[in-house]
Amino acid sequence: MPMYSEKVMDHFMNPRNVGEIKDADGIGEEGNPICGDMMTFYIKVKDNRLEDVKFQTFGCGAAVAVSSMVSEMAKGKTLEEALEITPSLVAQELEGLPKNKYHCSNLGAQALRKAIRDYAQKKGIKIEGLEEKGEEHEEGEES
Amino acid sequence: MGTAKPERRVYLDYVATTPVLPEVLEAMLPYFREVYGNPQSLHSWGDEAREVIEKARAQVAGLVGGSPEEIVFTSSGSEANNLAVKGLAQGQIAKGKHIIVSAVEHFSVLNAVRTLEKAGFELTVVPVDKYGLVDPDEVARNIRKDTILVSVMHANGEVGTIQPIAEISKRVKEAGALLHTDAVASTGNIPVNVNELGVDALSLAANQFYGPKGAAALWVRKRIRLIPLMDGGVQEGGRRPGTENVPAIVGLGKAAELAIRDMPSRMEKLSQLRDKLINGLLTAIDHTILTGHLTQRLPHHASFCVEFIEGEAMLLLLNIQGIAVSSGSACTSRALKASHVLIAMGIPHEIAQGSLLFSLGVDNNEADIDYVVEKLPPIVDRLRQMSPLYAKFIKEKRG
Numbered sequence: 411m412p413m414y415s416e417k418v419m420d421h422f423m424n425p426r427n428v429g430e431i432k433d434a435d436g437i438g439e440e441g442n443p444i445c446g447d448m449m450t451f452y453i454k455v456k457d458n459r460l461e462d463v464k465f466q467t468f469g470c471g472a473a474v475a476v477s478s479m480v481s482e483m484a485k486g487k488t489l490e491e492a493l494e495i496t497p498s499l500v501a502q503e504l505e506g507l508p509k510n511k512y513h514c515s516n517l518g519a520q521a522l523r524k525a526i527r528d529y530a531q532k533k534g535i536k537i538e539g540l541e542e543k544g545e546e547h548e549e550g551e552e553s
Numbered sequence: 554m555g556t557a558k559p560e561r562r563v564y565l566d567y568v569a570t571t572p573v574l575p576e577v578l579e580a581m582l583p584y585f586r587e588v589y590g591n592p593q594s595l596h597s598w599g600d601e602a603r604e605v606i607e608k609a610r611a612q613v614a615g616l617v618g619g620s621p622e623e624i625v626f627t628s629s630g631s632e633a634n635n636l637a638v639k640g641l642a643q644g645q646i647a648k649g650k651h652i653i654v655s656a657v658e659h660f661s662v663l664n665a666v667r668t669l670e671k672a673g674f675e676l677t678v679v680p681v682d683k684y685g686l687v688d689p690d691e692v693a694r695n696i697r698k699d700t701i702l703v704s705v706m707h708a709n710g711e712v713g714t715i716q717p718i719a720e721i722s723k724r725v726k727e728a729g730a731l732l733h734t735d736a737v738a739s740t741g742n743i744p745v746n747v748n749e750l751g752v753d754a755l756s757l758a759a760n761q762f763y764g765p766k767g768a769a770a771l772w773v774r775k776r777i778r779l780i781p782l783m784d785g786g787v788q789e790g791g792r793r794p795g796t797e798n799v800p801a802i803v804g805l806g807k808a809a810e811l812a813i814r815d816m817p818s819r820m821e822k823l824s825q826l827r828d829k830l831i832n833g834l835l836t837a838i839d840h841t842i843l844t845g846h847l848t849q850r851l852p853h854h855a856s857f858c859v860e861f862i863e864g865e866a867m868l869l870l871l872n873i874q875g876i877a878v879s880s881g882s883a884c885t886s887r888a889l890k891a892s893h894v895l896i897a898m899g900i901p902h903e904i905a906q907g908s909l910l911f912s913l914g915v916d917n918n919e920a921d922i923d924y925v926v927e928k929l930p931p932i933v934d935r936l937r938q939m940s941p942l943y944a945k946f947i948k949e950k951r952g
Binding site: 423 | 861862865866869873882902903906938939942943944
């Protein structure tokens with residue numbers, strides 16, 4: 411039985427929104443190469459909406475798929491809406507992640523949050539939902 | 554997605570397991586339906602089964618230069634290692650409680666000695682150098698009066714490095730301790746002789762040299778006390794109870810016989826293919842290091858770390874191209890820890906993440922190697938294009 415769902419493999423094989431935004435409004439980094447996965451998110455904001463989201467990822471198939479899925483989920487959303495994206499929602503959208511991959515690979519939502527925080531700090535603005543929810547790790551669920 | 558059939562299927566994971574050779578399978582088949590007696594039975598069915606396992610015992614002994622009565626059949630290399638480490642340590646407990654192993658041992662040795670440590674034995678883990686080599690003098694420096702057992706593997710399955718066992722043996726013998734070597738990755742693939750190596754016990758497994766899974770052995774020098782892992786009957790001289798797996802043991806014996814016959818030609822062919830693979834990949838992919846020793850390595854083994862990317866991602870993309878390999882990256886291990894072997898060799902975690910391990914076998918040919926050398930570079934490029942580490946590296950390079 412393959413380790414990953416078809417959805418994960420699709421996002422791994424055809425990742426959406428890979429790359430860097432040169433004049434990004436916010437940048438967020440999460441993870442570290444020692445644990446195996448590292449993600450950088452770049453956002454472009456227009457009228458409080460994520461006009462563009464791009465990412466770079468060092469990591470396994472799940473890490474790439476998570477990043478791709480988060481970028482797709484976030485694009486076009488308002489900043490407040492984007493902050494509602496949680497690791498468990500991402501896993502759900504990916505039709506499940508292997509349990510042992512849940513914690514280390516599922517960092518996309520946190521990286522995106524950091525990019526939004528970076529934007530808010532640069533602009534000196536407050537965004538609802540930015541500070542309330544920390545970068546807590548949620549419990550894994552079996553795929 | 555993975556729906557398109559790959560152009561070619563190339564298996565390069567022979568250290569995970571080898572296929573069973575047709576001659577081995579042929580040899581095994583009669584022992585399921587025709588000669589199915591229990592070797593311990595006193596009737597003719599039992600006699601026939603006993604006769605064939607004794608033949609296999611002689612074949613396996615011949616492969617490692619020991620005597621047939623020194624061979625104990627087990628179910629796996631892991632069992633042989635457990636039996637060696639725990640059985641020898643407990644057998645020598647009157648002399649002392651200190652055990653030495655290397656940092657790059659297989660988990661069946663490392664976890665076995667950790668279990669012994671919890672039971673009151675004392676453990677020293679000796680380091681390796683950047684090639685994965687154990688320094689015999691470092692072993693000597695750590696030997697104490699109460700050292701009863703040293704266990705250092707013959708060859709490492711992850712990086713292919715072959716240890717200087719004969720040199721280590723001199724130091725261990727001077728001190729009067731026992732030396733076990735986990736020769737699972739090497740036996741059947743390179744010459745292994747228990748007397749030339751100077752060991753007291755040696756583990757081997759059939760599925761590393763074209764025999765079946767579930768058949769392995771521990772060779773233990775005569776008159777050395779070995780406490781069994783299991784209690785039971787008199788099989789294997791009481792050292793390993795349980796009804797013998799006759800077909801698998803026959804397969805192990807046949808694989809041993811073929812390994813003796815074909816070893817020189819296999820080694821020549823595989824080392825040529827290996828060198829072609831190493832040269833091809835190191836030329837085609839920059840920022841890639843060969844892990845393990847350049848010359849003191851298994852002839853069918855090539856292992857690398859590709860910088861800035863991660864092994865599992867490479868493995869998945871290679872799999873889609875029909876290529877089967879392994880990786881020691883944290884993401885590919887169920888425990889999500891980087892390979893203890895690469896870390897012990899001083900390779901930084903982020904580089905160890907890019908581990909890729911190729912092991913070749915008799916069914917491989919030059920076209921297989923050409924195929925891998927063609928397919929891997931674009932995979933590496935593709936993953937580097939999305940890697941933040943590579944982006945940083947390129948930026949820093951540009952200044």
